[in-house]
Every structure is written in structure tokens, then in C-alpha cells.
Amino acid sequence: MFTLMEVLKLLAPWFTAAVVVVLTPMVKDLIPQAVSSYLFSIYQDYFYSRLTYINIEEYGDFTRDQIYEAATIYLRQKINDSPKPKRFRCKKAIKQDKPICDIANEEEVIDNFRDIRLGWKLRVEGTGHYGQLQPPPDKNFFELTFDKRFKKDVVESYIPYVIARAEEIIREEKGIKLYSPNCSHGKALPTGQEWSCTILEHPATFDKLAMSPERKRSLKDDLDRFVTRKEWYKKVGRAWKRGYLIYGPPGTGKSTLIAAMANHLNFDIYFFDISNVTSDSVLRQILLTISNRSMIVFEDIDCAQLGKRGEEKKDPYYHQYTLSGLLNAMDGLWSSCGEEQIIVFTTNHKDLLDRLDPALFRPGRIDMHVPMSYCTMDEFKMLASTYLDFNEDHRLYGQIEGLFANARVTPAEIAEEFSRTEDADAALEAVVEYLKQKKIAEESSRTEEQKKIAEESSRTEDPDAALEAVVIAEES
Ligand SMILES: Nc1ncnc2c1ncn2[C@@H]1O[C@H](COP(=O)(O)OP(=O)(O)OP(=O)(O)O)[C@@H](O)[C@H]1O
Numbered sequence: 235m236f237t238l239m240e241v242l243k244l245l246a247p248w249f250t251a252a253v254v255v256v257l258t259p260m261v262k263d264l265i266p267q268a269v270s271s272y273l274f275s276i277y278q279d280y281f282y283s284r285l286t287y288i289n290i291e292e293y294g295d296f297t298r299d300q301i302y303e304a305a306t307i308y309l310r311q312k313i314n315d316s317p318k319p320k321r322f323r324c325k326k327a328i329k330q331d332k333p334i335c336d337i338a339n340e341e342e343v344i345d346n347f348r349d350i351r352l353g354w355k356l357r358v359e360g361t362g363h364y365g366q367l368q369p370p371p372d373k374n375f376f377e378l379t380f381d382k383r384f385k386k387d388v389v390e391s392y393i394p395y396v397i398a399r400a401e402e403i404i405r406e407e408k409g410i411k412l413y414s415p416n417c418s419h420g421k422a423l424p425t426g427q428e429w430s431c432t433i434l435e436h437p438a439t440f441d442k443l444a445m446s447p448e449r450k451r452s453l454k455d456d457l458d459r460f461v462t463r464k465e466w467y468k469k470v471g472r473a474w475k476r477g478y479l480i481y482g483p484p485g486t487g488k489s490t491l492i493a494a495m496a497n498h499l500n501f502d503i504y505f506f507d508i509s510n511v512t513s514d515s516v517l518r519q520i521l522l523t524i525s526n527r528s529m530i531v532f533e534d535i536d537c538a539q540l541g542k543r544g545e546e547k548k549d550p551y552y553h554q555y556t557l558s559g560l561l562n563a564m565d566g567l568w569s570s571c572g573e574e575q576i577i578v579f580t581t582n583h584k585d586l587l588d589r590l591d592p593a594l595f596r597p598g599r600i601d602m603h604v605p606m607s608y609c610t611m612d613e614f615k616m617l618a619s620t621y622l623d624f625n626e627d628h629r630l631y632g633q634i635e636g637l638f639a640n641a642r643v644t645p646a647e648i649a650e651e652f653s654r655t656e657d658a659d660a661a662l663e664a665v666v667e668y669l670k671q672k673k674i675a676e677e678s679s680r681t682e683e684q685k686k687i688a689e690e691s692s693r694t695e696d697p698d699a700a701l702e703a704v705v706i707a708e709e710s
Contacts, residue, residue: 286382288389292374298523301393304400305376309337309354311403312345347392353379404500404527410434411502413524434503436493442620443487443494444613444645449604453478456602457499461574477577477599481584482606485646488580491606492531501576502528522572529576608642611635617645621652622661630662637669641676 292302313322313335321341326333336356337343343354359373380388412434440450460476467474480488496503504524524530579600594600609617614634618624651665 284381284383285379286385288378290376290378298525300397300526302374302376303525304397305354306336307400307403308396309343310334312343312354313337347395348387350380350384350387350392352388352392355379401527410496410500413502413504414507434493434496436490436497438490438493439497440494443490444609444616444620444648445487445491445606446610446612453495453602453604454498457495457576460576461499464574472598474573475575475577476601477579478602478604479595479600480578480580480604480606482582483608483644484582485644486606486608487645488606489533491604492529492578492580495576495578496529499529499576500527504528504530506530506532524572524575526573526575528572529578531578531580533580535579535581609638609645609648611638613645614638614648617648617652618658618662621649622656622658624658628658628662630666633666634662634669637666637673641669641672643669643672 290301290305291299293299321338322335323338324333324335337354339356339358341355345352345354355377357375357377359375378388412432414432440454443450456476464474480491482488492503495501502525506520521530577599584605611631611634615631618628647668648665651668652661654664655661
């Protein structure tokens with residue numbers, strides 16, 4: 235005995251033929267309206283009973299869904315090939331070269347995968363809280379439609395294919411995104427609105443960076459090893475993340491190095507200002523929205539008001555974030571959500587880090603310390619090569635090296651001198667003059683300091699009080 239569905243399946247080609255015939259105007263006129271509608275509805279029921287739908291929501295448990303994000307990127311390319319969609323959504327940031335077109339709501343994009351026909355539709359579901367001052371955002375989701383016989387192939391092969399393809403597209407696209415937190419009066423915004431994004435157009439590369447060649451090579455090797463070790467991290471049961479602490483005086487190239495690292499890896503950068511976060515849960519919620527293959531940068535960590543663990547002073551009105559909140563977010567839930575992420579902390583005062591809990595900087599959280607220093611002669615020559623295209627020896631190099639021994643100068647100061655002219659002789663002479671002036675200024679400030687210390691210690695005959703006065707004078 236045949237079941238009803240089997241009978242329908244057998245008759246499907248006949249139904250199709252019948253529908254075509256019925257719709258042909260000449261024949262249509264000969265068949266009563268009621269009969270043609272009836273045949274058409276049977277065909278429709280049969281057709282739709284074969285379909286199944288998968289909803290892919292933009293957010294699940296605070297995090298942006300990986301399939302949703304991948305589908306957005308994948309469909310961006312697909313809409314160029316698909317004849318179906320009549321409407322697109324287009325956007326372009328000022329710094330972007332060309333507009334980006336995305337699928338519009340309710341428009342369908344057709345895709346084919348191993349003879350499976352798939353339909354993608356972007357849908358929006360209103361949350362209905364329109365009277366509120368800050369209504370929760372609408373829910374976006376993709377509706378993926380296909381013949382239900384292929385459910386296993388779609389879930390196990392097609393969706394992973396879409397994710398892998400999206401990752402390839404990201405790698406092919408040059409633009410690195412730079413995210414900064416979108417905060418309003420110190421309060422984090424609702425999910426989906428945390429970050430504003432621009433395109434990073436920083437031309438920094440490792441080649442142009444003035445940094446000791448050994449340090450540069452070891453950092454580059456470390457980054458290259460990190461991105462290829464997915465299986466290793468899985469094998470040892472660790473989150474696929476790596477932490478770097480970049481430290482050095484202002485102007486030694488910490489921000490330039492971050493841009494060079496992002497350009498080298500083609501990772502997006504998220505600048506994280508912890509002082510805008512009002513609580514641990516908000517901090518965790520924001521961290522969870524950070525996508526894979528990105529760098530999370532905590533700048534000037536010594537300025538963040540993070541005490542040692544257990545000593546957090548919570549200000550009920552503003553700074554409610556805590557060190558343990560940051561540590562938990564880094565180690566806990568967040569670690570298991572994102573992949574292939576790099577955390578960078580920067581500071582101008584490595585010694586001031588003593589104020590912070592050493593737990594923050596143990597291996598596993600901070601795996602590599604990267605010092606950035608005042609200009610050495612080798613770094614000076616690298617800057618001359620980058621800025622002046624000057625790669626030979628110069629009569630002034632001996633003098634400049636001698637002056638470096640007495641005047642501390644940052645690569646930023648040298649870069650500024652080199653930016654004024656393209657004539658190598660004139661630029662190097664200007665540097666000599668600059669270093670001489672700097673030496674005089676540093677010597678006179680040292681003399682002033684010594685005078686102050688001598689004055690303070692001469693005010694008392696008590697050796698302890700004199701020592702204390704000297705320490706105060708030195709600190710000031
Ligand atoms: N090591 C370097 N190599 C090449 N250029 C550099 C280097 N250091 C500084 N510069 C130049 O100086 C400018 C300022 O440097 P940068 O902002 O990277 O320094 P920083 O250490 O991050 O400073 P701050 O601590 O004040 O933020 C850069 O735009 C770059 O042109």
C-alpha cells in the first residue's frame with residue numbers, strides 16, 4: 235500500500251505539468267476557476283511540505299552568532315551573482331573605498347550547494363517596546379529554506395562551508411576594522427550597539443618600525459606561530475588566545491607596533507576603555523561581542539583604577555569595574571567564546587605596574603613582554619631609511635651616536651625632525667642640533683635637581699629627616 239505522501243511524490247511531475255497547463259491562458263479559460271484553484275493549492279501544499287526552515291538569529295546569549303556573522307559576509311558576495319534580490323542595503327564609511335551592499339529585509343538570495351537549492355532571507359522581528367526611551371533593538375535573523383531531505387547536508391556541510399568561506403573573504407579583504415567603545419555617559423549601551431567601527435588605514439608594518447631586529451623577529455615569529463596553532467591549543471585544552479604587554483616611554487612606538495601587528499595578521503582592533511564600564515557583568519557582556527581574529531587593546535593600563543585582587547574599592551556612582559571582573563572575563567566565559575584573539579596591554583610606566591596585581595601579568599594572561607625604548611643608533615638608521623630613503627653611512631653618524639649617549643630621544647622625536655625635509659644632509663644636521671639642545675636641557679634639569687636635593691638636606695641635621703627630604707625632592 236502507498237501512503238498519501240508517496241502517491242503525491244509519484245504524481246508530482248504530473249501536478250507540475252498540470253499547473254503549467256492550467257496557467258496557460260487559453261487552457262485556463264476552458265477550465266472552471268474552482269478546479270484550477272484546487273489543483274494549484276494541491277501543488278502548493280505538496281511543494282511547501284518538502285521545505286524546511288532554519289532560523290539563524292543575530293544574537294545568542296549576548297554574543298553575536300558566528301553563523302549569522304559569516305552569512306552576512308558570505309551573502310554580501312552572493313548577491314552579486316544572484317538574479318533574485320531587487321533591493322539591497324548599501325553603506326559606506328568615510329574612509330572606505332567603496333560601498334558595501336547587503337541583503338535587504340525580506341529579500342531572498344538563492345544559493346546552490348552540491349545540487350541543493352537554498353534560499354536565504356533576512357527577517358526582522360520587532361520587540362514591540364516602542365514607548366520606551368531606549369527600546370531594545372529589533373531581532374534580526376536569517377531564514378534559510380531548503381528541501382528537508384538535505385537537512386543533514388545543510389547542517390553538517392553547507393553551514394561549515396559558509397563559515398569557512400566567510401573567513402576566506404575576510405582574509406582577502408584588506409580593510410582592518412578599528413572598533414572603539416560606544417558609551418554614553420559612562421554607561422555601556424545595549425547589546426549590538428557597543429562598538430563604533432572605522433577602517434584602520436595605518437600603514438605601519440614591521441619593516442618600517444624602528445625596533446631592535448631581534449625583538450622584531452621574535453615578536454613576528456611568536457605571532458606567526460600563534461595563528462597556526464589552532465590544533466595545539468585544542469590539544470592542550472587552552473583558549474586560542476595570546477597576551478602581550480607593550481611598555482616604553484611615550485613616543486617609542488607602542489601604538490605604531492599595535493597597528494603593525496594588526497596589519498601583519500589582518501586582525502581587527504578593539505580599543506577597550508575600561509573606565510567606561512560600569513560593572514563586571516557589562517564588561518563581560520561587551521567582551522563577548524568581540525569577534526574572532528581580533529586584537530583587544532587595553533591602553534595605558536597603569537592609569538586604569540584597578541587595585542590588587544580583594545582590594546577593589548567600588549565607587550557606587552561611577553567606577554564599578556573591578557580587577558577580578560577583568561580577570562574573570564579574561565579567563566572564564568570569554569575565553570571559551572572567542573577564538574584566535576590577541577590581548578594587548580600598553581603602559582608608559584612599567585615600574586608602576588607594581589601597583590597592579592601580578593596575577594594580571596602571569597604567563598597565560600600575558601605571554602610576552604615587549605619593551606619599546608629610546609632610539610638606539612640602529613633604530614635611528616632604520617628611521618633614516620624609512621623617512622629619507624637614506625641607507626648609507628654618513629659623516630654625522632659618529633657625532634649622533636656620541637650625542638645619544640647623553641640625550642634620551644624617542645623615535646617619535648626623530649620622526650618629527652625627519653618629516654621636515656627630504657634632504658638627508660639637512661635632516662641629519664637638524665637632528666644633531668636637536669640632540670645638542672636636548673643634551674643642554676637635560677643637563678640643566680639634572681643640575682636643578684641636584685641643587686634642590688642639596689637645599690632640602692641642608693635644612694635639617696637629623697639624618698632621617700634629611701633622607702626623607704631628599705626622597706621627596708627626587709620624587710617631585
Ligand atoms: N619605533 C618606531 N618606529 C617608527 N616610527 C615610530 C616609532 N616610534 C614612534 N614612531 C613615530 O612616532 C609617532 C608616535 O608614535 P606612537 O604613537 O606609536 O608612540 P607611543 O609609544 O604609542 O606613544 P604614547 O605612549 O604617547 O601613546 C608615530 O606616528 C610614528 O610616526
